[in-house]
Amino acid sequence: MSEIATQTDPVKDSELVERAQNGDTKAFDELVRRYTPRLYALVYNMTSNREDTADLLQDIFAKAYRSLKRFMGKSSFYTWIYAIGVNMTLNFLKKRGRYYKVSLDDVDTGIENDPEFIKVTTSNNGTLRDVNINELQKRLNEAMMKLSEDHRTVVTLYDIQGLQHSEISKILNVSEGTVRSRLFYAHRQLQSYLEDFVK
């Protein structure tokens, strides 16, 4: 995603960042518009709570705005802001501890055409199984919340957001081997939590 997606945008991130660094608030607004959906997905899938996600996003962009002058462009802007987002979300989760309330987001209607959703909702003999979207959504969220924070982060970045191992290793400041190892153990855990959907 990311690199390719940002390159196809009409104005490059680097140009917007430079303008924002020189005091152009409209340029920063454009960066907020561009990255809000992606960061929202990141934070929401780590917290499973809509209100927390909205509050954290405000804090993440506020911090990014304050720190923008010190962004030297050594990494891409999306790596930089993702790193801020991941760190702030992990700090928030540590403070929140185990006391949280899951609130589900709206599910895009496009899910009904997703081959995996069709596969899940269709049994071997071709009849529809009694699995509705909300139940599946709830089960997936519960399974994600059973993972440790580190494992949940790599699953969110790799499986849901589609980032590469190398990009994740830069964001989390760990080796690619660590990313692969965390993914392996996370998938194994998810397999046991969701085994009735997998079989």
Next chain:
Amino acid sequence: MSDFEHIQNLIRLKRHEKPDDSFVENFLTEFHQRQREDVLKRSARSLVWERFTTYFSDFFSPKWAYACVGAAAAIALTFFALNPAPKASGDARQAIAKSESMTPTEAPQVAEAPKTPTSTPKDNFGVELPFIGFAPEGVDIEPLLISRHFAGGYGDERMHAISGSTLGTDLIGIPFDEAKESSAAAEQH
């Protein structure tokens, strides 16, 4: 398809969970409002402090902490290597001078003579030696030092003064009188 791939595809369904379309614009409006409120609410001191901590947050990574600890240790080692021994205090020097004075009657004379060294003597290794006082006038100190050297720290005068005790022997344990007789017999042979 392996079970792992199936799990990945299943988890990927979470991409369809999205906020509604108006979320981004509402979020941006709220972001601007919060920024304005933030500036009005907070004191200048807290804003300065936050800028300060934000600026230094990147510097306090573990590798910098290790570097700082290493540098501090190197400075401490260098300091102690250049200053190996603590200086003796004035009281300690005076106590040493008193204990080393030759006779109780001479000690006050030494104390009365207000002669102080202009510099502290040092040995070949640069270590400061304790000042033990000046010899009284008219006393030749050289024979005294030589006798101390060969008699293991005691002058011959003092050795003879206590020769009536078990110390009236030579260095290998033979009494002085017997040693003289045996050396005379050896000369006659």
